[in-house]
Amino acid sequence: MVESKEIHERVFLVVVDDSEEMHVALRFAAKRAKHSGGRVALLYVIQPAEFQHWMFVGTLMAEEAREEAEKAVHKYSEQVQEITGEIPMIYIREGERQNQLMKLLKEEPLISLLVLGAADSADGPGPLVSSLTGDMLGGLPIPITVVPGTLSEEDIDRIT
Numbered sequence: 001m002v003e004s005k006e007i008h009e010r011v012f013l014v015v016v017d018d019s020e021e022m023h024v025a026l027r028f029a030a031k032r033a034k035h036s037g038g039r040v041a042l043l044y045v046i047q048p049a050e051f052q053h054w055m056f057v058g059t060l061m062a063e064e065a066r067e068e069a070e071k072a073v074h075k076y077s078e079q080v081q082e083i084t085g086e087i088p089m090i091y092i093r094e095g096e097r098q099n100q101l102m103k104l105l106k107e108e109p110l111i112s113l114l115v116l117g118a119a120d121s122a123d124g125p126g127p128l129v130s131s132l133t134g135d136m137l138g139g140l141p142i143p144i145t146v147v148p149g150t151l152s153e154e155d156i157d158r159i160t
Helices: 020-036 055-084 097-107 127-132 153-159
Strands: 011-016 039-046 089-094 111-118 144-148
Touching: 011 020, 011 055, 011 097, 020 039, 020 055, 020 111, 020 144, 020 153, 039 055, 039 097, 055 089, 089 097, 097 111, 097 127, 111 127
Parallel strands: 011 039, 011 111, 039 089, 111 144
Antiparallel strands: none
């Protein structure tokens, strides 16, 4: 009798935005995925447009936001693929970032670790890091790795 082996691939989720610390988190996740046989997933959350009086303007803004999301995800997907040799899993959602992240984590059992970059700022590590490492920490279904945004590529390469 042959036993079936269930393979659990480690999936490292990075929330994509335009912050400097996100680049550090992305490299960290890609390097960890490469060295552990895992995979990277990218989440881009399109912020809802402000109320528009004209439907045409709102539709145009939504289309532009979607195009921007697709360009960003494509760019970061290429970076992940250069490091890991694998195409990352991609999620594009619309809504409030924290809510969409929590929904995805509950819906997608393959994601095993959330990787966030912490800003080096007097204002704190960033709104997502602050909320997820504060009141919401106990409600997360997976662990979080918070990577200091000040790490250099060499630092990341050395610790991953």
